[in-house]
Amino acid sequence: MKKNYFLVFIFIFQFSFSQIEDAWVYFNDKPSANSFLGNPLSMLTQRALDRRAAQNISLDITDVPVEQSYITQITAVPGITVMAKSKWLNALHIRGTQASIQSLTNLTFVSHVRYANHALNPTGRVVSAQNNSSSAKNWNVQVNYNYGTSANQIEMLNGHLLHQQNYTGQGKIIAILDSGFTGVDTAAPFQSLLTNNQILGGYNFPDANSNYFTRHNHGTMVLSCMGGNVNGQLVGTAPDANYYLFITEDVNSENPVEESYWVEAAELADYYGADVINSSLGYFEYDNPNYSYQYADMTGIKTFAARGANMAFQKGIVVVISAGNSGATSNPHIGTPADAIGVLTIGAVDSNEAYAYFSSIGPSYDNRVKPDVCAKGLNATISTTTGSIVTGSGTSFSSPIMAGMVASFWSAVPNLTAAQVVQFVKQSADQYNSPTPQKGYGIPDFQLALNNAMNMEIIEISNDFYIYPNPTTDLVFFHIEDASDKGTISVYNVMGQLISIKEFERSYNAFIDVEDFKTGVYYYTLDAKKSHKGKIIKK
Structure with missing residues (x-):
């Protein structure tokens, strides 16, 4: 009798282990990070880079794509289907048997696996069977045809x-x-x-x-x-x-x-x-x-x-x-x-x-x-x-x-x-x-x-230093309360490359012309009695 119970247990265990599950597999690193970070346009469009620069948001490893060799190796594992990927979270959404998914933890570049089925995770929990949902979407949109105005x-x-x-x-x-x-x-x-x-x-x-x-x-x-x-x-x-x-x-x-x-x-x-x-x-x-x-x-x-x-x-x-x-x-x-x-x-x-x-x-x-x-x-x-x-x-x-x-x-x-x-x-x-x-x-x-x-913005303009107009289409003026006899204005693109430098003899002549610049975000450094740094937005 005990043997029969044991066989039933083995059958249930093997059946559950062969059930198709959804999971996320997370990776340890991104070996190609330096190459991508050295070439930002390989990760993001210029507009995305401009948006980041305008908000002083630096690029980091989360911007780097998931390592392609990892995706290739995971895809090649029998019984595994790659459904989606996330560079931000350095993970793949996968589908397969529990046995196939669990085998991925043997790969050296895999950090860990997290199952969508909470009960299969180390700190998992069993969701009440009463927590059912219909397979049909319910958008709660009750449309009627009475005339309305926006x-x-x-x-x-x-x-x-x-x-x-x-x-x-x-x-x-x-x-x-x-x-x-x-x-x-x-x-x-x-x-x-x-x-x-x-x-x-x-x-x-x-x-x-x-x-x-x-x-x-x-x-x-x-x-x-x-x-x-x-x-x-x-x-x-x-x-x-x-x-x-x-x-x-x-x-x-x-x-x-x-x-x-x-x-x-x-x-x-x-x-x-x-x-x-x-x-x-x-x-x-x-x-x-x-x-x-x-x-x-x-x-x-x-x-x-x-x-x-x-x-x-x-x-x-x-x-x-x-x-x-x-x-x-x-x-x-x-x-x-x-x-x-x-x-x-x-x-x-x-x-x-x-x-x-x-x-x-x-x-x-x-x-x-x-x-x-x-x-x-x-x-x-x-x-x-x-x-x-x-x-x-x-x-x-x-x-x-x-x-x-x-x-x-x-x-x-x-x-x-x-x-x-x-x-x-x-x-x-x-x-x-x-x-x-x-x-x-x-x-x-x-x-x-x-x-x-x-x-x-008005409060910020009352400071000892400000530039205007910003955004601009042509001229940008620099207002300096700590008046200087002379100084320089250096302008850099989002890649950090110097694209313009101008000297001024008096603070009231401190301005640059960006009319020929492409639309986007640029950084400036003004070196005078004091140094000032910031960004210029060219419309």
Whole structure:
């Protein structure tokens, strides 16, 4: 009898060991780091380098791609399929049997393996079998065909005041990470984007191709909140911004590989130099309950998606994430990456700025304010794939409404860092001094945020030294309180190469002409009675 029990145990063990699992394999190093760091344009576009330089963000080993020889060796292991990769986290998302995955730990360049199935990890936990999820996506988008106007969702944020000043997102790039963009290439509300070449490109990660006008309509509706434009019916919050469209979501299933696609898309957005990421996606429950999260996991630094989102923010991108639509459920809290420390998490309100019942609530498990701020998400004005202007509900729409306003605000004060942008937005909100779990800091006032940002620049100009105008198209003047008889101004590109040097005889003659410089960021050193260093932005 004991032998039979033992045989049953062996059978169960072998069966479980042959089950297909998802996991991440992490590497120890990046042997080719010096080569890539010595040639930044092999890792990032010039626009991305300029964005980093403008915010004094240095390149580091996280910018270096995953070692190709490691990818090749992992791919060659029998039973292993590589699903996605992340240079920021130096990892591959893989799928295979537990036995095949476990064998990877014998490779000298592998640091460790982390299973999506929490129970298989050394510090794993078993998720309750009651934590089930449907394989069908639920976007909580209740669309009706009553006529709506976009005025309320913009005026609520005082976004119309920025638009009246011609701050409409020009010069900024928004990357959208979503489930698909069907109809964007044909529907009338998006024709201005197409005509003006404002859709710069994108990628379809689940299908591994460049056809992003496909798969699903959710991203279409999301884009319409920012870039849609139908005179008298719908105007997005950033109609003059440029856009990249990335499909990271597979609507047919719920699997952690979507987190990996999300991070990979965020890295590609960084590569292209995007300023803002909007993602109306969230992860908590998966088809396999062993992969699902618990509220205790929402600490902002634990999940793969949250760590990727934090990294995007560290690279100088404002990451705007919908809080989620679980507010009326038994588990009303935010999912991930809405829990990430560096992201701007957006809840939903109605037309009267009251909390929308479905909007996921905070705080994060480690008791940080979440959501951060709110925008209209109940009966928001959107476009369908056929171009019909309708209303729909969900934080899926409050997030892009906010992301577009962030881009428009940033276009008014382009010298701000991503961290400063986020802080100004939060500080302008009507509940900043008394946040709540439902609305966070409340409803931002973007005109107030702009006023505060402008005042900050005036304070900086009152210092003993400043340069103006900056950004500029031609001349840059240097104001020096500690007057000097003579000095030099040296200008360097982002590679650190000296491209211009000029001597001046009196401090009031301290200026340089950058008219012939290419658009981008440059660094200067002024050597006189005192030395000064900083950056110049050539428009």
